[in-house]
Each structure stands twice: as structure tokens, then as C-alpha cells.
Amino acid sequence: xxxxxxxxxxxxxxxxxxxxxxxxxxxxxxxxxxxxxxxxxxxxxxxxxxxxxxxxxxxxxxxxxxxxxxxxxxxxxxxxxxxxxxxxxxxxxxxxxxxxxxxxxxxxxxxxxxxxxxxxxxxxxxxxxxxxxxxxxxxxxxxxxxxxxxxxxxxxxxxxxxxxxxxxxxxxxxxxxxxxxxxxxxxxxxxxxxxxxxxxxxxxxxxxxxxxxxxxxxxxxxxxxxxxxxxxxxxxxxxxxxxxxxxxxxxxxxxxxxxxxxxxxxxxxxxxxxxxxxxxxxxxxxxxxxxxxxxxxxxxxxxxxxxxxxxxxxxxxxxxxxxxxxxxxxxxxxxxxxxxxxxxxxxxxxxxxxxxxxxxxxxxxxxxxxxxxxxxxxxxxxxxxxxxxxxxxxxxxxxxxxxxxxxxxxxxxxxxxxxxxxxxxxxxxxxxxxxxxxxxxxxxxxxxxxxxxxxxxxxxxxxxxxxxxxxxxxxxxxxxxxxxxxxx
Ligand code: NAD
Numbered sequence: 001x002x003x004x005x006x007x008x009x010x011x012x013x014x015x016x017x018x019x020x021x022x023x024x025x026x027x028x029x030x031x032x033x034x035x036x037x038x039x040x041x042x043x044x045x046x047x048x049x050x051x052x053x054x055x056x057x058x059x060x061x062x063x064x065x066x067x068x069x070x071x072x073x074x075x076x077x078x079x080x081x082x083x084x085x086x087x088x089x090x091x092x093x094x095x096x097x098x099x100x101x102x103x104x105x106x107x108x109x110x111x112x113x114x115x116x117x118x119x120x121x122x123x124x125x126x127x128x129x130x131x132x133x134x135x136x137x138x139x140x141x142x143x144x145x146x147x148x149x150x151x152x153x154x155x156x157x158x159x160x161x162x163x164x165x166x167x168x169x170x171x172x173x174x175x176x177x178x179x180x181x182x183x184x185x186x187x188x189x190x191x192x193x194x195x196x197x198x199x200x201x202x203x204x205x206x207x208x209x210x211x212x213x214x215x216x217x218x219x220x221x222x223x224x225x226x227x228x229x230x231x232x233x234x235x236x237x238x239x240x241x242x243x244x245x246x247x248x249x250x251x252x253x254x255x256x257x258x259x260x261x262x263x264x265x266x267x268x269x270x271x272x273x274x275x276x277x278x279x280x281x282x283x284x285x286x287x288x289x290x291x292x293x294x295x296x297x298x299x300x301x302x303x304x305x306x307x308x309x310x311x312x313x314x315x316x317x318x319x320x321x322x323x324x325x326x327x328x329x330x331x332x333x334x335x336x337x338x339x340x341x342x343x344x345x346x347x348x349x350x351x352x353x354x355x356x357x358x359x360x361x362x363x364x365x366x367x368x369x370x371x372x373x374x375x376x377x378x379x380x381x382x383x384x385x386x387x388x389x390x391x392x393x394x395x396x397x398x399x400x401x402x403x404x405x406x407x408x409x410x411x412x413x414x415x416x417x418x419x420x421x422x423x424x425x426x427x428x429x430x431x432x433x434x435x436x437x438x439x440x441x442x443x444x445x446x447x448x449x450x451x452x453x454x455x456x457x458x459x460x461x462x463x464x465x466x467x468x469x470x471x472x473x474x475x476x477x478x479x480x481x482x483x484x485x486x487x488x
Contacts, residue, residue, distance in 0.1 A: 009190060015207025017201075024041055025041045027039055030372050037190070040214050043217075046215075047215075051181055057206060061208075064177035076205075081115075082113075085108065089103045098333065111163050111167040115171045117171075117454035117455065122176070125147070126147070127147050140487065141485050145481055148177070149478065150231045150255060151178060151231030152179050153178045153181070159186075159187035163191055166195065168470055168474070174209065175478075179208060182210070187336050196210075225245045228252040230254060239392075242465070245258070257466065258466045259293070260293070260460060262419075265412060265416075266298065267409045267423065269427075278299070281313060289332050290332075290394060291335065301401075301402060303403060303404055317360045322375060341372045343395075348362050348397065360377060361396075378398050379399045389401060406434065406435055413438075419462035420442055421445075424436060424445075424447070440461045454471070456471050457473035
């Protein structure tokens with residue numbers, strides 16, 4: 001495997017690939033714990049230059065007005081990424097610990113192709129919208145709206161699905177006419193650095209339109225959030241960091257768009273296929289070692305079939321062993337870091353302290369003496385008040401909770417500070433419709449329905465976020481609305 005960024009990981013600032021002012025920092029391989037290579041360590045001064053470049057590209061060029069040129073650049077970027085897809089895949093597997101099978105969809109190919117959807121939207125969107133005539137205060141007036149880019153976008157992203165999240169921000173932000181400074185997570189700088197190199201060397205994106213500042217220092221994100229030259233912060237990460245981004249952005253009232261954490265419920269109604277539902281819930285929580293914001297981590301089942309549900313779920317989870325992410329058959333790879341593994345282990349301990357039973361897993365897999373692996377873990381015997389049922393664990397840990405009918409299942413789903421996603425399994429369409437209407441989350445899958453797509457807005461209720469990513473709604477997060485009135 002050749003990982004080219006080990007030799008040439010750079011920042012992208014004002015169209016140039018440059019070294020980080022802070023030298024480089026180590027990247028660890030999650031499946032071995034060993035140093036995989038080095039990434040450019042961006043500093044506050046690098047960020048300052050990048051924001052300046054983005055500001056100039058927005059204020060002093062035609063980028064925001066030339067819809068066709070932007071579509072052309074995004075299509076070029078998508079084609080160039082496709083050309084480098086195997087290089088991107090190897091880096092995603094090595095750096096993120098992403099299972100190879102997932103790179104063919106949610107991690108890489110899907111998000112790369114989604115750029116085309118946003119390129120098309122740049123050309124087909126109604127940039128001018130006629131509101132028709134009216135007579136405010138008796139004066140005949142014609143009104144129209146101009147939809148315009150917000151300006152400089154600061155994009156701050158996490159490590160768990162780096163390409164999907166980076167492209168879900170870059171695509172709509174650039175298509176809408178903004179310029180971007182991307183600050184990826186310190187755990188996964190190569191994914192962004194390689195995209196930066198491809199963008200710089202193989203597309204016509206003008207200098208300053210797209211900048212990438214990798215850094216070992218979380219404070220670079222904080223500086224981006226508070227900088228008055230930035231018009232909008234598009235943030236994906238934990239709810240705690242999202243709150244601090246919002247506070248930092250408040251000083252100059254910049255717009256914030258937040259995609260945050262979740263504790264989503266998988267509701268099984270008493271007329272559902274229990275075996276099918278339990279095995280789907282088990283598989284879902286093991287995928288990418290549970291490191292997905294929208295993964296369902298509370299399995300809520302009819303009380304009278306609780307033991308049966310636990311046994312069925314356990315059957316599937318026992319069959320999914322943590323594996324090398326490079327292997328085609330691996331569903332559950334390593335966690336991203338030792339810190340994350342210790343966090344997950346802390347939640348498993350807390351579940352036992354609160355009276356829960358570890359039915360499957362609970363420890364480090366004997367077959368992996370290196371890397372940040374943890375066993376898929378099933379916990380029974382807790383209700384929804386336990387910490388493991390309330391807080392985001394971000395590991396392959398599933399808590400099974402009993403319910404006393406549809407209304408109680410909805411109550412349990414909603415008894416959470418989060419409202420990101422969820423699943424409903426049942427047979428009777430009327431009952432399903434009532435449950436769907438009752439659950440307060442931004443997305444819901446019914447009987448295995450997949451909600452992710454370029455045209456489908458994704459986001460959270462409550463403390464899971466503000467705004468929507470993807471779809472026309474996601475694109476419009478990056479637009480301002482100007483109302484123009486003239487004599488009719
Ligand atoms: P995190 O909040 O620790 O970090 C996210 C990003 O914010 C990183 O780039 C980090 O460097 C930066 N950052 C850290 N402190 C900052 C500060 N004070 N100001 C500005 N930026 C700062 O999250 P993580 O551990 O990288 O990712 C996991 C979290 O992301 C989970 O909570 C998960 O649910 C969430 N997530 C949400 C979605 C979604 O779409 N809702 C998607 C993926 C992940």
C-alpha cells in the first residue's frame with residue numbers, strides 16, 4: 001500500500017500546497033496503534049492566511065456569481081477524486097480504521113459522487129425568485145428575491161466519516177458560491193490533505209476558494225469559529241464542542257450550522273418480525289465499531305418479549321468479531337484512538353455499576369493484542385435512565401430497554417437530550433405512522449429504509465443540531481436571501 005501524504009502532507013492555502021507552520025504531527029494507525037505517518041501541523045498564523053485568502057476570493061472575484069464555472073470545478077473535483085479513488089480508499093482504511101466494505105458506499109464512493117448533485121444544483125437552482133406584485137401602503141410594487149452566497153465558510157469536521165462529512169460541506173458550500181476554510185479533525189488529517197492536493201493540482205478551483213488547514217491543535221477550530229472574517233461556521237462534531245462553537249460565533253453573530261451527537265432509538269413494535277429487527281439492530285451498532293452519529297444505540301423492545309429479544313440480538317452480535325479494517329469481510333474495525341476506547345470502556349463499567357448485565361462482549365478482543373479494538377457489547381437489565389442509555393458512547397455498545405406498548409416506546413425514544421435519528425420496525429401501517437409522527441428526530445428509517453442520499457436533508461432535533469445537511473435544504477443553509485422591491 002502506498003500512502004503518498006506520508007511524504008507530502010501539506011496545507012492548502014490560497015491555491016498553494018504549503019507546509020504547516022508547526023512542522024508535522026504523528027498520525028496513529030487505529031488497527032495497530034503504531035505511527036502511520038505525519039501530517040502538516042497548521043498554526044494560528046496559517047489559519048489567518050487561509051481566512052484572508054478565502055475572504056479575498058469571495059470579495060474580489062466573480063466566484064460567487066459564476067454558477068456555471070462553479071459547477072465545472074465541482075465536476076472536475078469529483079472526476080479527479082474518482083481517478084484517485086483507490087489511493088483515497090487505502091488512506092481511509094489506514095487512517096480512519098474504516099472497514100473496506102464501507103468505503104464502497106457511505107465512506108467514500110457515495111459522498112464523492114454526491115458532489116455531482118451539488119454541481120448540477122449550482123446550474124439549476126432558481127437564483128432569482130419572483131414574488132410578483134403587491135401594493136404595500138398602497139404603492140404598486142414588484143418584488144423579487146436574489147439568493148446569494150453567505151461568504152466565507154469555516155468548515156470544522158470530525159474523524160468518524162471524514163470524506164462524507166467534508167464533502168457534505170464542501171459540495172453545497174462551494175456550489176452555493178461561498179469560499180471555504182476546512183479544518184478537519186486531528187485524528188484524520190490525511191483524508192483532507194489528499195483531497196486538498198487533488199483539488200490544487202487537478203482542478204480549476206481559483207486560489208483562496210478552497211483552503212484546508214490540518215492541525216494537531218483543537219484551538220485552530222476555536223479560532224476559526226470566533227474569527228470575524230468568517231461569515232458562517234458549518235460544524236460537525238460532539239454536542240459539547242458544538243455549544244462552544246456557538247458561543248464563539250456569538251460574538252460577531254455569524255451563522256452557525258451544527259450537526260451534533262445522537263443517542264438514537266431502534267423501536268420494535270409488538271407486531272414486528274422480532275428476529276429480523278434484532279439482527280438488524282445488532283448489525284447496525286457493530287458497523288464501523290459504532291462510530292456513527294446516527295447509529296441506533298438503544299434497542300427498545302416489547303417487555304413481554306424482552307428475554308427473547310436479548311437472546312436474538314446476542315446471537316448476531318456474537319457472530320461479529322472485531323477485524324482488520326483492510327479485510328473485505330470486516331464489519332467492526334477498531335475505534336479511532338486509545339482515548340476513545342477508554343471512554344467506551346468507562347461506559348460499559350458504568351452500565352454494570354448501575355445494575356446492567358453484559359450479555360455479549362464488554363472487553364478487548366483477545367485476538368487483537370495491538371490497536372484500539374473493543375468487542376461488540378450488548379447490555380441488558382437497564383432502563384432509559386442509565387448513563388449508558390442516555391449519553392453518546394460512540395462505540396459498538398447496544399443497550400436493550402423494555403417498552404409497554406407503542407406510546408411508551410415513543411416516550412422512551414423522546415426521553416433523550418438528542419434527536420438525531422432512529423428506526424421503527426412493525427407491521428401495521430397506521431401504528432407505524434403514529435409512532436413516526438411521535439418521535440422527535442431529524443431522520444427515521446422504517447423497516448430497514450435507508451434515509452441517506454444526496455437529495456435527502458439530514459440533521460437533528462433538540463441537542464443534535466441546528467440546520468440540515470444535504471438536499472436542497474442543506475444547500476440553502478449556505479445562502480442568504482436578498483429581497484428587492486421596485487415600482488410595478
Ligand atoms: P469533536 O467535537 O471532539 O471534534 C470535532 C471537530 O471540532 C474537530 O475538528 C476538532 O478539532 C474541532 N474542535 C475541537 N474543539 C473545538 C473548539 N473548541 N472549537 C472549534 N472546534 C473544535 O468530535 P469528534 O470526537 O471529532 O467526533 C465525534 C462526534 O461527532 C460525536 O459526538 C458524533 O456524534 C459527532 N458527529 C455528528 C454527526 C452529525 O451529522 N450529526 C456526524 C458525525 C459525527
